[in-house]
Amino acid sequence: MVTETRPPGTSSGPEPVTARRPSRSPLRSAQRRAGWILVLPAALALSLVTIVPIGYGFYLSLTSYNPVERGGPRFHGLDGYLAVLQSGEFWHAIWITVQYASGTLILAVPAALALALLVNGRFPGVALFRAVLYLPRVVPLVAVSMIWLWLYSHDGLFNYLLDLVGLPPVDFLTDEDTALPSLIAMRAWKALGGSMIIFLAGLQAVPASLLEAAAVDGCGRWRTLRHVILPLLVPITTYVVVVDLIYLAQSFSEIYVLTSGGPLSSTTVLNMLIYNEAFEHYRLGNASAMAFLLFCLIFGLAYLSIRSMARGGRR
Amino acid sequence: MITKSRGASRLAAGLIAVMMLSACGGGGDTAGSGGSGGSGDGASTLRVWFPGNLAEEISWVNEKLVPAFEAEHKVDVQVEFVDWANLATRLSTAFAGGTAPDIFGHGNAAAAGYAANNRVIALDDYLAKMPDSDVKDLTFLDQGKVGGKQVIMPLRGFGHLLAYRTDLFQEAGLDPASPPATWQDLRAAADKLVVRDGDRITRSGVIFPADDPTSMSQAFGSFLFQAGGSFADESGTTVTWNSDAGKRALDFLASFYTGPKAVSTGLGEATSGAGAQHPLVTGRAAMAVIDEATLKSIHEQAPDAAAKIKLAPPLKDTTAASFGGAGNGLFISADSGHKDQAWQFIEFLLKPANAKAYVQAVGGIPARASLATDPELAAQQYIKPYMDAAAQFRGNPNIATWTQQREALAKEIEAVLRGKTPAAEALDRAATEAAALAKQN
Structure with missing residues (x-):
């Protein structure tokens, strides 16, 4: 195969055609109109159900608003943000949210990768094994939380197992030292299947030629994993971490079901606090301000994750 | 080509028009089918929200009460049961959106807040039309007044009483016929009944309502009243829970959970309505302060264990009292377009036969004093002890921001029971926060 190289500034063959602005022919204009018309319903629906509520939420964050009062929202500028x-x-x-999200990611991401490596091989029953591992992903989070509420209860399965091996029962969800780790364990289990499937897709996209080349060069399994597979999985890992981070920072339902933020606020993540602020204290303005600050936090964390992992990938 | 493009544009516009029309048509069909479910138009439908999700209550209301009322008054009634945990959320969003039901149920704790914000109407004019004898028969009426005006019609009463296992009393050498009557008795009995494995409590001597911080504040309420204290002064403007009586009450309650002489466990464990899973049934507690609904659930789910459970009258320190009083009641929304029909529904529910059937389904103390001597109710072991103690139950004060103030108190009480804060400091801090909340209002 011959590759032709030319120094910059020289040319051979015809001059490139200068790009011209497309003419506004009646044909294109009609196509544009059709495009606009086709997109319009979806755009309107999106505006109604997404953009308008976000805009109204932002307006509320600049007000003092108790929904039980008849006065409606009262504008007070940035006072709510300052108070929050x-x-x-x-x-x-915020600190609980960071612990919850990072704890879950630290448990779930390596475990999901390990499982993906395990089920990437070809052995009898692998499809069933993959399906079983993916199962927690398809069960609704509230249903999963209800099951884990029983598993963690004083008379639940985990304490039964502890009793079988002669250990005392643990107050998993009612002790402030164990409540957050217990929630993290449950959430990591729930996140495992989805992340595993994404890693599996990444593993199956690793070119066989690279693996063969590594084998020819005498790389063992560990060195192949470390120097070939893991670097190639950096984009996938970035995706998994960022997406999970976005979900985890917005966690609410499992915490509402399992601990309601207690004991002693040890599991009160930001979304739980927003709920309490809005519906227990009836301070919808402050709750909206918190929601926008949560958005900034998620955006910042996601941005930092992408940056740091992209830098790691380049190395 | 031009023709084709124009055609595409027209086709797109046409498709959208068809979709919109079919969407409208679909909506019409849906509305039609939904509407056909009722016997009248939307204007004559009375919307009612009941709090809770108790199967017996849902069944009685939907199958007995509502059909009987509809037949008598020719009104459609649309009932929805809203779980207690979601009630405040649903109501506040309904108020904000202008979709509040005509009638809604709630606990007494929220009455003053709704009244202060003109979300509910005063019922005095309706009450004035009732026969005097009927009005006098309604046990908890006074507890539904805010600023002298009746704003909520209590449907039943509730209370906290000390329940104990007679078999465990006998095992521990205690007389089941002489349950604890004072704080000292309670402490002595709990010390005898507790079972330990090393430092670990394997059977609590006594447990209190502690599902969540609010329950813990109610457990504190019983001791506060027994010590001669109160949540707020007579005018309802100043909290008084941090009085000497309050501090003594909280210290006493905390002594069961903290320190080397602790005899209680289970803070944060859901025991309310736990039935067969209640620690009294499973044997993880020998005594428990429980409400009537929890006792009813034990009788229904674990009748064998229920046979070994007895109730003691309210404990006494300086006063024999306990937390309780008016339970859930019904409000009429100020925005209702059917206020007269709403009142008719409430009046119908409070007729003696219905008031009796209601507590038979839900448990608790009947809303009518005349039912105290009803032989059927007196035979119910989960109703009679609470009816007997009705006069000694005391409840929440009618303060506009009470639910928020109680939240501040509950948070501090949990910290005390978990040994994080001394009682006096916690009560003072909660009182300061409550004063700030009252001022904001």
Whole structure:
């Protein structure tokens, strides 16, 4: 195979045609109109159900609003944001959210990768094995939470197993030292299947030629994994981490079902605090301000994750 | 080509028009089918939200009460049961969206808040049309007044009483016929009944309502009243839970959970309505302060264990009292277009036969004093002890921001029961926060 190289500035053959702006022919204009008309219903629906509520939410964040009162929202500018940022409860909830999200990711991502490596091989029953591992992903989070509520209860399965091996029962969800780790364990289990499937797709996209070349060069399994497979999985890992991070930072239902934020606020993540602020204290303005600050937090964390992993990938 | 493009544009516009028309048509069909379910138009439908999700209550309301009322008054009634945990959320969003039901149920704790914000109407004019004897028969009426006006019609009463296992009393050498009557008795009995494995409590001497911080604040309420204290002053403007009586009450309650002499476990464990899973049934507790609904669930799900459970009258320190009083009741929304029909529904529900059937389904103390001597109710072991103690139950104060103030108190009480904060400091801090909340209002 011959590759022709030309120094910059020289040319051979005809001059390239200068790009011209497309003419506004009646044909294109009609196509554009058809395009607009086809997109319009979806755009309107999207605006109605997404953009308008976001805009209204932002407006509420600049107001003081108790829905039980008849006065409606009262504009007070950035006072709500200042009050939230000065509140110890807010920063405590941020800290719990960070612990919850990072704890879950630290458990779930390596475990999902390990499982993906395990089920990437060809052995009898692998399809069934993959399906079983993926199962938690398709069960609704609230249903999963209800099951784990029983598993963690005083008379539940985990305490029964502890009793069988002669260990004392553990107050998994009612002790402030064990409640958050218990939630993290449940959430990591729930996240495992989905992340595993994505890693599996990444593994199956690794070119066989690279693996063969590594084998020819005498790389063992570990070195192949470390120097060939893992670097190729960096984009997939970035995706898994960022998507999970976005979901985890918005966690609510499992916490509402399992602990309601307790004991002693040890599991009050930011979304739980937003709920309490809105529907227990009836401070919808402050709750909306918190929601927008949560958005900033998620955006910032996702951005940092992408940056740091992309940098890692380049190395 | 041009023709084709124009055709595409027209086709697109046509498709959208067809989709919109068919969407409208679909909506019409749906509305039609939904509408056909009722016997009248939307204007004559009375919307009612009941709190809770108790199967017996849902069944009685839907199958007995509503058909009987509809037949008598020629009104459509649309009932929805809203889980207690979601009730405040659903109501506040309904108020904000202008979709509040005509009648809604809630606990007494929220009455003053809704009244202060003109979300509910005063019922005095309706009550004035009732026969005097009927009005006097309604046991908990006074507890539904805010600023002298009746805003909620209590449907039943509730209360907390000490339940104990007679077999475990006998095992521990205690007389089941002489249950604890004072704080000292309670402490002595709990010390005798507790079972330990090393440092670990394997059977609690006594447990209290502690499902969540709100339950813990109610457990504190019983001791507060027994010590002669109160949540707020007579005018309802200042909280008084941090009085000496309050501090003594909380110290006493905390002594069961913290320190080397702790005899209680289960903070944060859901025991309300736990039935066969209640620690009294499973043997993980020898005594428990429980409400009437929980006792009813035990009788229904674990009758053998229920036969070994007895109830003690309210404990006494300076006063014999316990947390309780008016339970859930019904409000009429100020925005209702059917206020007269709404009142007719409430009046119908409070007729003696219905008031009796209601507590038979739900448990608790009947809303009518005349039912105290009803032989059927007196024979119910999960109703009679609560009816006997009705006069000694005391409840929440009617303060506009009470639910928020109680939240502040509950958070601090949990910290005390978990040994994180001294009682006096916690109660003072909660009182300061409550004062700020009252001021904001």
